[in-house]
Amino acid sequence: MKKNPVIPYALIAGLGILLVIVVSVVGLNQQEAIQDEENGEQEEQQQQDGESEGGGETAANGEEIYQSNCASCHGSDLSGGVGPDLTSVGSDYSKEELKEIIAEGFPPNMPGGIVKGEEADAVAQWLSEQK
Numbered sequence: 001m002k003k004n005p006v007i008p009y010a011l012i013a014g015l016g017i018l019l020v021i022v023v024s025v026v027g028l029n030q031q032e033a034i035q036d037e038e039n040g041e042q043e044e045q046q047q048q049d050g051e052s053e054g055g056g057e058t059a060a061n062g063e064e065i066y067q068s069n070c071a072s073c074h075g076s077d078l079s080g081g082v083g084p085d086l087t088s089v090g091s092d093y094s095k096e097e098l099k100e101i102i103a104e105g106f107p108p109n110m111p112g113g114i115v116k117g118e119e120a121d122a123v124a125q126w127l128s129e130q131k
């Protein structure tokens with residue numbers, strides 16, 4: 001009797017199906033553990049974000065400070081909103097002038113002192129580079 005040539009393939013297919021079942025059972029068991037891990041990571045990241053917003057860092061990031069203090073009026077892409085377009089503000093004002101605007105406000109509708117000190121410095125620096 002001739003050997004049936006399909007048998008080796010059928011065996012391999014059978015093994016494959018078995019493997020899929022094993023992997024999915026193991027996977028189900030691990031899913032919970034993975035989800036726990038992911039939650040932990042997210043919490044960690046939120047903590048880190050909180051720290052950088054706290055302004056406790058020495059190297060203040062002008063763009064981040066802009067996004068959290070100025071973007072509500074000037075747009076997250078500087079294109080303006082309640083306040084005017086700032087996309088090329090660096091060619092209208094120097095860093096020093098920008099610091100003054102941030103400190104004094106821009107009458108009549110922009111209040112002064114939204115950010116101060118090192119943060120004001122960093123935003124002014126970043127905006128003066130927007131030309």
Ligand code: HEC
Pocket residue numbers: 066069070071072073074082083084085086089092093098101102106107108109110111114115123127
């Ligand atoms: C409450 C909304 C508001 C916020 C927040 C705000 N601005 Fe303004 N800003 C304005 C308005 C409105 C004007 C235009 C002056 C006016 O009409 O009163 C202006 C004007 C300016 C100008 C002058 C633009 C020009 O073309 O002459 C600069 C520069 C500026 N803002 C920078 C900033 C920076 C930097 C921040 C964040 C620290 C900021 N603004 C936050 C509303 C705001």
